[in-house]
């Protein structure tokens with residue numbers, strides 16, 4: 001596997017403010033890498049540095065083997081990457097086709113190849129019928145899709161996307177996510193900025209959590225285990241003292257009662273759940289449902305982001 | 310620097326400007342208006358006995374200088390649209406992410422701002438010269454145009470003025486956030502040229518060939534100075550982090 005992105009102690013300061021602090025990460029070929037963090041975490045700043053749009057203050061970074069920060073390499077890097085900025089920045093008075101054709105020319109894509117790629121992407125994104133319509137008349141979702149097509153026009157090695165679903169309605173966000181998944185199947189390397197945890201979890205093969213500093217990095221599953229405890233939620237007809245007593249005896253983690261619902265912290269739900277259910281039933285509890293809380297990544301995320309403050 | 314890339318950018322901007330009727334018409338109409346206005350003045354005067362032959366050449370020189378005044382504001386209409394317009398649309402960031410250099414983008418945008426005004430001005434100047442020659446030949450007994458003076462104006466003063474106007478627009482563009490404000494600032498470019506014109510009317514200076522060459526020299530120096538500031542303003546990082 002080739003390293004597509006290799007950042008070592010990458011740092012950006014704006015005057016006295018440190019926007020990105022000693023970031024070290026790497027992204028391999030074919031990965032969909034989620035870069036997750038709250039507003040102001042430094043996601044945009046990082047992507048702008050990697051795309052050679054702004055300078056770094058210190059540290060090193062390589063993109064597709066070229067040095068970020070070297071003037072001659074910068075042009076090569078920009079030719080190899082596709083970039084979807086947080087504001088789509090389309091030419092509203094140009095048509096969808098003209099927007100793509102202009103970028104195709106700037107990326108030095110030959111005319112027949114441009115024609116082919118434009119047709120392929122516009123068709124794939126369901127915009128081919130609208131190719132001769134001014135982009136300014138498009139809905140937000142259509143604009144976002146057009147911006148993604150624009151970033152793909154030269155078949156880039158890596159696609160950087162800065163919060164591509166942030167300002168979309170749920171329906172459009174879904175089509176954009178599906179398209180990203182489609183690209184994932186085609187083994188495109190994608191660096192996806194997002195503040196949406198669910199999105200990162202569903203789309204990405206690896207996730208980094210950023211809050212100026214890198215807080216954690218790993219697969220979604222690895223990150224879930226960061227908090228240690230996971231939760232088992234038991235819905236009962238009624239929570240009785242006997243049930244609570246029985247659970248206390250199992251020496252589990254924290255137990256929280258919310259009406260007829262019990263949430264129990266467990267280290268390993270797969271192993272411990274049978275015993276928990278058995279104890280509840282033996283104590284006369286009537287179980288309606290048992291589930292493992294799926295928000296453990298959210299817990300990990302919130303914990304990490306809050307810890308720093 | 311790749312001129313082909315600059316031309317890709319210029320032709321896209323020219324296409325956008327052509328679609329923006331208000332800008333395009335303004336750029337063409339203004340010099341065209343002068344082409345007909347001054348001959349009309351001469352024609353009307355000739356009904357009232359005409360302007361004396363001794364007075365004509367100086368008057369015509371003053372007329373010629375008006376093309377400079379007109380052209381001083383025209384490129385700003387395009388440059389502010391193509392730079393502040395992109396800033397407002399946020400389309401500069403993806404453009405900067407392509408393998409183009411800052412210089413190529415700046416040159417492309419400058420070409421787009423340069424060409425329509427100069428073409429419109431040259432075409433208008435030809436119409437103006439033909440009409441004036443036709444109207445003044447009976448009085449003067451010779452053809453006033455073309456002459457060295459309008460040659461200096463068209464080939465030196467006007468292109469240098471346009472460049473100055475474009476460079477000023479680039480600098481203004483980094484400071485303002487709407488096209489109209491950029492336009493209004495750019496519109497102020499006519500003031501120094503208006504002052505030169507008024508000075509000539511008041512007899513402080515004469516717009517003879519020597520003085521026109523001096524004006525061209527001064528413009529060249531100003532162009533060089535503003536080139537430094539405008540290219541320092543139009544830098545990738547500057548645009549993305551300081552242009553607000």
Ligand SMILES: Nc1ncnc2c1ncn2[C@@H]1O[C@H](COP(=O)(O)OP(=O)(O)O)[C@@H](O)[C@H]1O
Pocket residue numbers: 014017018019037038039040041042043044045046549550551
């Ligand atoms: N041009 C700039 N000048 C000064 N500070 C900036 C600039 N751009 C970003 N910042 C600051 O850097 C931090 C990171 O911003 P950003 O990278 O945009 O975060 P994110 O994309 O994760 O929301 C923020 O505190 C932001 O205010």
Ligand SMILES: [Mg+2]
Pocket residue numbers: 043044045086162163
């Ligand atoms: Mg951001």
